[in-house]
Amino acid sequence: MTASIERAPAVPAPEAQADIDREMAELKRAAAGKPALLHPARDYAPYRSSALRYPKNPLVVVRDPEAVELSGPVFGVTDTTELDSDLTRQHQGEPLGERITVAGRVLDRQGRPVRGQLVEIWQANASGRYAHLRDQHPAPLDPNFTGVGRCLTDDEGRYQFTTIKPGAYPWRNHLNAWRPAHIHFSLFGTAFTQRLVTQMYFPNDPLFAFDPIYQSITDDKARERLIATYNHDLSSPEWSLGYRWDIVLDGPSATWMEEGR
Amino acid sequence: MTAPTPSQTVGPFYGYALPFVGGGDVAPAGHAGAITVHGYVYDGAGQPIPDALLEFWQTGPDGSTTGAPGSLRRDATTGAVIGRNGVDFTGFGRVPTDADGHYVLRTLPPGDSPYISVCVFARGLLHHLFTRAYLTDSAEDQLLASLAPERRATLVAACERDRVYRFDIRLQGDSDEETVFLDFG
Numbered sequence: 001m002t003a004s005i006e007r008a009p010a011v012p013a014p015e016a017q018a019d020i021d022r023e024m025a026e027l028k029r030a031a032a033g034k035p036a037l038l039h040p041a042r043d044y045a046p047y048r049s050s051a052l053r054y055p056k057n058p059l060v061v062v063r064d065p066e067a068v069e070l071s072g073p074v075f076g077v078t079d080t081t082e083l084d085s086d087l088t089r090q091h092q093g094e095p096l097g098e099r100i101t102v103a104g105r106v107l108d109r110q111g112r113p114v115r116g117q118l119v120e121i122w123q124a125n126a127s128g129r130y131a132h133l134r135d136q137h138p139a140p141l142d143p144n145f146t147g148v149g150r151c152l153t154d155d156e157g158r159y160q161f162t163t164i165k166p167g168a169y170p171w172r173n174h175l176n177a178w179r180p181a182h183i184h185f186s187l188f189g190t191a192f193t194q195r196l197v198t199q200m201y202f203p204n205d206p207l208f209a210f211d212p213i214y215q216s217i218t219d220d221k222a223r224e225r226l227i228a229t230y231n232h233d234l235s236s237p238e239w240s241l242g243y244r245w246d247i248v249l250d251g252p253s254a255t256w257m258e259e260g261r
Numbered sequence: 262m263t264a265p266t267p268s269q270t271v272g273p274f275y276g277y278a279l280p281f282v283g284g285g286d287v288a289p290a291g292h293a294g295a296i297t298v299h300g301y302v303y304d305g306a307g308q309p310i311p312d313a314l315l316e317f318w319q320t321g322p323d324g325s326t327t328g329a330p331g332s333l334r335r336d337a338t339t340g341a342v343i344g345r346n347g348v349d350f351t352g353f354g355r356v357p358t359d360a361d362g363h364y365v366l367r368t369l370p371p372g373d374s375p376y377i378s379v380c381v382f383a384r385g386l387l388h389h390l391f392t393r394a395y396l397t398d399s400a401e402d403q404l405l406a407s408l409a410p411e412r413r414a415t416l417v418a419a420c421e422r423d424r425v426y427r428f429d430i431r432l433q434g435d436s437d438e439e440t441v442f443l444d445f446g
């Protein structure tokens with residue numbers, strides 16, 4: 001092999017936070033005059049990875065989802081173990097960080113509990129590092145923390161996890177991009193159409209204003225639905241701090257259709 | 262109605278949390294009726310997407326929509342995910358794309374339904390996308406009938422050979438390339 005003498009293509013200088021901020025402000029202004037969007041627009045340009053991954057053709061509206069779409073995967077006692085909901089007990093030692101309890105309910109848009117359904121979470125450790133081969137953030141891995149949890153909701157739609165508070169971490173959307181601390185959540189409803197993957201944030205994070213993933217939800221009220229509430233009653237004396245976060249699943253379900261739209 | 266919790270991207274690091282052993286092996290082990298559905302997931306530049314996660318949901322071979330628990334069945338001693346028990350048909354599959362953007366699903370043909378429901382997640386995708394992988398191009402199907410021919414073609418898997426279907430997903434492209442995605446309202 002001979003070394004290539006061709007010049008490498010010019011690598012554009014990373015964009016500055018100020019450029020991203022300007023774009024985010026413009027998109028927020030543009031959205032203000034229109035009906036509030038309940039979810040992020042898939043073509044939200046300040047999140048650079050979206051550029052080639054959103055459909056350009058309009059989605060096809062299905063007014064009458066079929067029976068299979070109004071039903072969904074089911075999970076049971078064989079699918080989780082008791083230890084899955086305590087992310088601090090999955091290794092021999094205690095993970096480093098601030099121990100927290102995260103609890104809430106999974107509901108449909110009519111406020112009814114989603115019962116016996118699978119809730120999955122994953123997150124960075126207290127230093128902001130994922131136990132993932134491709135996370136090369138030079139923050140320490142914690143041998144006592146993987147950061148994966150699962151549980152089934154109970155008859156009231158309740159879920160609960162014990163974990164540690166994740167750290168903020170850098171990423172390469174632009175120069176000096178940092179994600180606010182968050183826990184990834186994956187949720188199933190009674191219908192496949194209610195499927196949701198999202199992220200839970202912590203109150204008063206100073207990084208909110210700078211993060212294009214969080215800001216991709218342009219409506220203030222909608223965005224704030226992703227922030228858990230500190231709940232002192234959920235805190236345990238000399239043990240953990242409590243955060244409460246309720247989740248409302250969008251999309252039609254069979255029970256919703258039965259009762260008429 | 263209560264306002265819904267907004268979606269956020271699955272991000273790049275779900276790989277050690279969501280995929281599970283045998284996630285694409287929905288057909289009971291050794292079932293003679295098993296079919297293979299496979300394909301690539303592409304972006305708007307026609308490049309394969311190595312970090313997409315696909316979920317599949319379908320009727321059972323008898324047409325039932327009830328599924329069965331046990332997709333993530335655990336070893337009671339170690340807690341490890343050991344996958345389906347090889348007998349029950351759970352109706353649910355979850356497959357991450359490989360480094361080359363390819364996925365493989367082994368399942369049974371959906372009963373009383375021409376398609377398998379698909380949900381697509383990926384880094385860069387702020388809100389998942391739903392579609393349908395049709396195994397047969399049914400003239401009576403309401404959705405297919407409502408689409409222009411070049412759009413309709415994106416939803417119909419090609420039968421490569423007996424029991425092997427190819428279904429590619431293109432997240433972005435011209436109207437004859439980009440997969441039809443569905444909005445259930």
Ligand SMILES: [Fe+2]
Pocket residue numbers: 124179182184272274
């Ligand atoms: Fe993350």
